[in-house]
Amino acid sequence: MRALLSTWGSRGDVEPMVALAVRLREFGADVQVCAPPDEEFVTLLARVGVPLVPLGPTVRSVVAGTRPPSGEDALRLAPELVAARFDTLAAAAEVCDVLLAGGLMPAGVRDVAEKLGIRYVYACFHTFGLPSRHFPPGTRPGTRPGTPSPQGEADIRALWEQDAQRVNGLYGEALNGHRAAIGLPPVDNVRDHVFTDRPWLAADAALCPSEGLTDLDLVRTGPWILPDERPLPAELEAFLDDGAPPVYVGFGSMAAHAPKDVARVSTEAIRAQGRRVLLARGWAGLAPADGRDDCFVVGEVNQQALFRRVAAVVHHGGAGTTTAAARAGAPQIVVPQIADQPFWAARVAELGIGAAHEGRTPTVESLSAALRTVLTPETRERAAAVAATMRTDGATVAAKLLLETVSQEMSPVPA
CATH class of the missing domain: 3.40.50.2000 (Glycogen Phosphorylase B;)
Incomplete structure (x- = not known):
């Protein structure tokens, strides 16, 4: 054929x-x-x-x-x-x-x-x-x-x-x-x-x-x-091994739609929870807010391997990222921007595997509140349970x- x-x-x-x-x-x-x-x-x-x-x-x-x-x-x-x-x-x-x-x-x-x-x-x-x-x-x-x-x-x-x-x-x-x-x-x-x-x-x-x-x-x-067998970059491996699992933040191809100042807002909110930051550059070109060593920036990377090693995933709610995080059993916060993304945000919240951020532009306070919801043993256990049911x-x-x-x-x- x-x-x-x-x-x-x-x-x-x-x-x-x-x-x-x-x-x-x-x-x-x-x-x-x-x-x-x-x-x-x-x-x-x-x-x-x-x-x-x-x-x-x-x-x-x-x-x-x-x-x-x-x-x-x-x-x-x-x-x-x-x-x-x-x-x-x-x-x-x-x-x-x-x-x-x-x-x-x-x-x-x-x-x-x-x-x-x-x-x-x-x-x-x-x-x-x-x-x-x-x-x-x-x-x-x-x-x-x-x-x-x-x-x-x-x-x-x-x-x-x-x-x-x-x-x-x-x-x-x-x-x-x-x-x-x-x-x-x-x-x-x-x-x-x-x-x-x-x-x-x-x-x-x-x-x-x-x-x-x-x-x-x-x-x-x-x-x-699509199975991804690529190893994570050595520098990323070293960052992951050097402390507790970080929180991943990425908005994929949402270049023009990415929330204003989202890198700084996310970094402050994540640090307020005592967590390190893993920032995905994406098409929005996200960059760290400062030079502190608790923040690491990645480009295109094997999400299947990475998401299994993070504390939570903060993202825009694309079908691919939502599915990847769910398969990895990673709690997630969806900050929906356009089209189908509010649908995925709602499903994540309904399933109890994360939180749906209300509104397109998070603040330090609103993102901190969402992080307090997802960075709990209960949410991680629920995310792991749903991941176990997903077909591959x-x-x-x-x-x-x-x-x-x-x-x-x-x-x-x-x-």
């Missing part, structure tokens, strides 16, 4: 696709990953030996400015990504048997698969944004730009219809223009067209329960985890399912 996996987004959108690619290859598939050409993704795919097909602009060029991307930025990016998918995937998938897509609204992928006559699968890493009769669409920053719903609108069905209209406003004209150019009829609901009736959910059942959260017929596989075979489950599905479709029908 020949597969092309396509995504555009942050590390949490790319690394699961790489995990699936690795498992598919181990089962004998010929697989490529179509992803943004950021240096860290180029390095990640090179590390595992999976070919990268560059797609669109780098994510860093979009999100790492001095301000968060605006609605106008989204209106420019959406048609650019649609065009990139039609151009790039049409060539890369020409000899493929299946196209699997995820990440930022992958409008254009299903359409290329339709033109080529091959299987299309949509995969998501959370249920945020999937239509539901029980919950309204999210309204936090980072959700879909466009005409807001009328103030006071309470009808959930109407709110989701308005959400679909906002997706059409972003992607509809570009998508249908490209469809017409290759002889395909227009679609009137881009969101539902992309999601299909049966999307795959690559998330842990405890962290992301799906019952009652969407009207779609989800296929649960478990999270797609999601990429294997998905790889086998994809191989079986495509194999059945390729099998000749008996006369």
Whole structure:
């Protein structure tokens, strides 16, 4: 089987696709990953030996400015990504048997698969944004730009219809223009067209329960985890060995969204609890507040190994970081910034494996209060208990399912 996996987004959108690619290859598939050409993704795919097909602009060029991307930025990016998918995937998938897509609204992928006559699968890493009769669409920053719903609108069905209209406003004209150019009829609901009736959910059942959260017929596989065997840097090992476990602080790719002065605020709050600080530089370029030796700065590092050795993880609530901390049994404080991050913060609090910070900008006082909650034996014991229930075979489950599905479709029908 020949597969092309396509995504555009942050590390949490790319690394699961790489995990699936690795498992598919181990089962004998010929697989490529179509992803943004950021240096860290180029390095990640090179590390595992999976070919990268560059797609669109780098994510860093979009999100790492001095301000968060605006609605106008989204209106420019959406048609650019649609065009990139039609151009790039049409060539890369020409000899493929299946196209699997995820990440930022992958409008254009299903359409290329339709033109080529091959299987299309949509995969998501959370249920945020999937239509539901029980919950309204999210309204936090980072959700879909466009005409807001009328103030006071309470009808959930109407709110989701308005959400679909906002997706059409972003992607509809570009998508249908490209469809017409290759002889395909227009679609009137881009969101539902992309999601299909049966999307795959690559998330842990405890962290992301799906019952009652969407009207779609989800296929649960478990999270797609890429094993990381890299040793920790010697200097980091020395820091970890030189005292009690530190508290990790990182905001990943949240460069423009990172809370103001978060490095200083976090450092003061952590020191107030008598703990050392492990600061992840990330795309926000976090730097220590002073030169004291109780604070260590790390770049891109093996989180699977690191999180098992920290007292707690303070982060933005990306799906990947939340899952990594939960698997490691590390108590966590989620300071959500955009999109699905409030969902993960709420789940962490509901499970008792950490705390959800109220508001996007922590103070020394608010973060200190959250730390007092998570730096307790009870929270660590609960985090360890949840970690013991989490499955690690999601990429294997998905790889086998994809191989079986495509194999059945390729099998000749008996006369």
